[in-house]
Amino acid sequence: FTIHTIELKGADSLSAADRDRLLKPFIDQCLGVTQLNALLKAITDHYLGRGLVTSRAYLPQQDLSSGHLQVLVVEGRLEGLRPDPTSGLSDRELAMAFPGDIDQRLNLREIEQMVDQLNRLPS
Structure with a gap:
């Protein structure tokens, strides 16, 4: 057509x-x-x-x-973040590590930054 x-x-x-x-x-x-x-x-x-x-x-x-x-x-959006219960990570730590906003378009760079931030936390 x-x-x-x-x-x-x-x-x-x-x-x-x-x-x-x-x-x-x-x-x-x-x-x-x-x-x-x-x-x-x-x-x-x-x-x-x-x-x-x-x-x-x-x-x-x-x-x-x-x-x-x-x-x-x-346009994929982030619904929310929640830590694995066995990770020892608090909701607050996870929220502080993620530079983006909930209900916004999900950007790979923000995910990568969050992973970098989480990897810097003491285990």
Whole structure:
């Protein structure tokens, strides 16, 4: 099908410029499975490049005969942190080691920083 418009749902952290840059090569093109997969990969790779390793682009079931494509982006978020009961780590220590915020997009760099901080704690 020739796709004339592409709608990104759930891509709240993407700027208008990023959206345009990612979508423009696919607009007004005849998209088959290979091209659709390339679009999803481009969007997902953009998130991965920003360290947002739990964010992914998906195609929901839809009718493409109208030339309108919907892409669903799930931006992975951190629900919470809790220490393993056998670790001896307190909730406070864990919270202080993590530089990010609960309910925010989960960034690999923040996870790496938390691991570094936890590794520095006396055992």
